[in-house]
Amino acid sequence: MSLNGIDISGWQAGINLAAVPADFVIIKATGGTGFVSQGCDAQFQQAKALGKPRGIYHFAHEAGYQGSATSEANHFLTQTKGYHGEAMLVLDWEGDNVADVGWAKTWLDTVYAATGVRPVIYMNQAAENSYDWSPVVAADYALWIAQYPSSGAQGYGALSAPPHLVHWPSAALWQYTATGRLPGWNGALDLNIFTGDRAAWDAYTRKQGSTQPTPKELFTVAQYDEIQRQQGLTHSKLNNLAVAVNANARQNQIWHGQSHAKLNVLNEMVTQLAQKQGATFTQEEITQWAKEGAAAALAESVVTVDVNVNDKSQPEAQ
Template identity: 45%
Template sequence: MVLNGIDIASYQSGMNTGTISADFIILKATEGTGYINPTWRSQADKALAAGKKIGFYHFQRGGNPVAEADYFVKTVKPYIGRAILVLDYEASDAPGTGGAKQWLDRVYATTGVRPLIYTSTSWENSRDFSAIAAANYGLWIAQYNNYNVVSGYQPRDLYGHVNHWKNIAMFQYTSSGRLGGWGGNLDFDVFYGDRAAWYRYAAVNGKVAAPVAKPAVTKGVHFRVPNGFTPESGTFVNGNTEIMTRLHTASVHDKEGGYLPSHGTFAYDSKKRIGDIMWVHHMFGDNDVYLPTGDKYGAWGTTRKR
């Protein structure tokens, strides 16, 4: 099984990451020790609310690798354990592979998450990555055959080979991808694994924080309206994506409660808009369950009031 997704930076700041067609979205978070992508967090939250998997990358410059690693970790700390972490190793002033390994080692030591390294086939073939591969840091490889427009995900085989890894974790196969809902080119990526494998890459010290996908159950519901929510009895019918429910509070940072599958239904007793996201609520046993149903750009399914 594979997952299809995109990686984005501030160039795609206007993208609705909740509705764009992607199993995962990897966002640029930081660069060097002085730049933070201004929209990374809001776009990450929308992607999480819509049930997508996320990752963050740091664009390495020529500064101190440990300082750059600490800058990245401080920025993305609230998402550690739920996102894969990546070193983007391609800049003309980037250090040698020893400096790249210093960054990877520091992130691993401070977070417990073993990062991936992103680089091109030309760099992987021409530089000595043996120590990085031996330390079990996964490879995200980039290689384009041409710059022709690719409409929709069309994963292909890598042209050429890699010298230091037996397996590739992820492959960026074009920078000219096109998807509905976005007017410009996109980087298309294929991840060689399923949802559970993705979460293993995000795991802290091998402990997977996120659950394996499962339907959100709505049977056996009794109602209790949370403070601040407006009473409304209805059923939300999901669209073509999966949406992660949350337990305890209406926040994408709270405990994950399972997925509402595509075209699944969710009975609710109340609703509330928090920021850009519309949340609905129901009780399952003694647990409060919250579901994000859309953002300011539109709903992710349909609502039937009772």
């Protein structure tokens, strides 16, 4: 499961988001200690009215407005406070201080402490590969990577030559071109893919309270392979499993503190398994399953999931 979307700024002033195909929109809000994108609110409100997932970003060390990490974070927080809880928060890391990992982490920590929403950091592949990002990765700040396999004009579609990452195990988003062409806009657009569904996106926008318990590890890819080997799981069953997990996660926040890479593994493996086999659960069974904590049981990293494909009995996670 993935979403295709665009990121925009004042360079796209006047864009009609209703006319441009995009599953999500990420919008420039601020830069440095004093820059404010004048088109941000109009772009944000139109995306909101259209029901699109949204993100907002701050350009670090905007030319002419360079400041400390804390002062720039406070500028971003002041100017975007009406959006917190509704949008992914992003640090755009491509200014004149790209080697200063400590600056970036201070900005991320300051925004996280003030909002409870864990920000994402954007950078190109060279920056990710060149500097020691281990403190940022350890703090579970997700990555939006920029890496362009081709410089030619293109739309959404099949991608090749994925980014080579040194520090993050995976990227939450990939910006794969700055020369995208889409209906409804006459110029070039940045095109991106998000490796998750709407529920996964929404998890990046929600406040994460410090008093919530940290869950145990989710299944690894190898454990999903073992489940696949053991069970004849159906497309419908696995789609319903994803629904139950998402519903229970929203209610009980079992994913709080979990790395986004692991969440993406969950989504991707469920999708892959769902393409293989098949019977269905009733909606009542799904609802009951979620209520009784089957999703929470998944977080216990057990391998065996007992699903009887020959009847409608409720699956049991052991």
